[in-house]
Amino acid sequence: MGTNNITFTAANHVLSVLRSGRIQLKGIFQVGSNYTFLVEVNLQGESLEAVYKPTKGEKPLWDFPSGTLAKREVAAYLISEALGWGLVPPTVLRKNGPYGLGSVQLFVDFAPDGHYFNFTNTEREICRSVAAFDYVINNADRKGGHIVRSNRGHIQLIDHGVCFHYEEKLRTVLWDFAGEKLSENMCSDITDLATSINSFGKLRNKLSKLLSTAEINALSERATGLVASGCLPQPGLDYNYPWPML
Ligand SMILES: Nc1ncnc2c1ncn2[C@@H]1O[C@H](COP(=O)(O)OP(=O)(O)OP(=O)(O)O)[C@@H](O)[C@H]1O
Numbered sequence: 001m002g003t004n005n006i007t008f009t010a011a012n013h014v015l016s017v018l019r020s021g022r023i024q025l026k027g028i029f030q031v032g033s034n035y036t037f038l039v040e041v042n043l044q045g046e047s048l049e050a051v052y053k054p055t056k057g058e059k060p061l062w063d064f065p066s067g068t069l070a071k072r073e074v075a076a077y078l079i080s081e082a083l084g085w086g087l088v089p090p091t092v093l094r095k096n097g098p099y100g101l102g103s104v105q106l107f108v109d110f111a112p113d114g115h116y117f118n119f120t121n122t123e124r125e126i127c128r129s130v131a132a133f134d135y136v137i138n139n140a141d142r143k144g145g146h147i148v149r150s151n152r153g154h155i156q157l158i159d160h161g162v163c164f165h166y167e168e169k170l171r172t173v174l175w176d177f178a179g180e181k182l183s184e185n186m187c188s189d190i191t192d193l194a195t196s197i198n199s200f201g202k203l204r205n206k207l208s209k210l211l212s213t214a215e216i217n218a219l220s221e222r223a224t225g226l227v228a229s230g231c232l233p234q235p236g237l238d239y240n241y242p243w244p245m246l
């Protein structure tokens, strides 16, 4: 795994800019249910483009507590990193964005047609790990348009606002591998993730600032359960499709 990773040093550098840089609004994405802004983040002469999602701009949902979607974006990044799969662009929580608390995620440059439904077979194969990832984080809205090929050729995942509910809510377009066996590498990464969550160390500490205890426990149970079953989930009553699918 980890073929998608930007190097450790580069990722750390990006994280410090996202965490401490000055945020300037540049534009607003016209698509999507929540307010999402393109921003420029500047630190000591260095500037990065990023996507800012303030909690104030979140559309209330019946099933997720309000003002929590930005935190779920950050939690998804932490899990992607803990697994070592490099799927989610660096994402941090900022208290002092232009509209207050919100997530700030590195902008991924991708072509409008550079998404899952247009992937090559090789790219689709990488998505096997995405199917496992989405089960573990309990992604309630994995659209094809949110699995993208960056212009640097990496598969990246965006939009993790509605993940980590403690009830099963998996909704995804990614059923190509339903019921197929998990690889040994994936099993080992997911087992390590569960161990790390259950050891009440750094990762648990970070997650506890973003998710409820019930959500963290359910996360660890899904990770353990997935490895125990040895197979990717199949669609059924609880596992379904998002709308729209793109
Ligand atoms: N990291 C990113 N890099 C580049 N573009 C992004 C990134 N995150 C979000 N976007 C863009 O912003 C749009 C809206 O973001 P997102 O889909 O996460 O918000 P949403 O409110 O959950 O939308 P939806 O209702 O479609 O689920 C995306 O469709 C995408 O074009």
Ligand SMILES: [Mg+2]
Binding pocket: 033, 141, 159, 161, 162
């Ligand atoms: Mg969304």
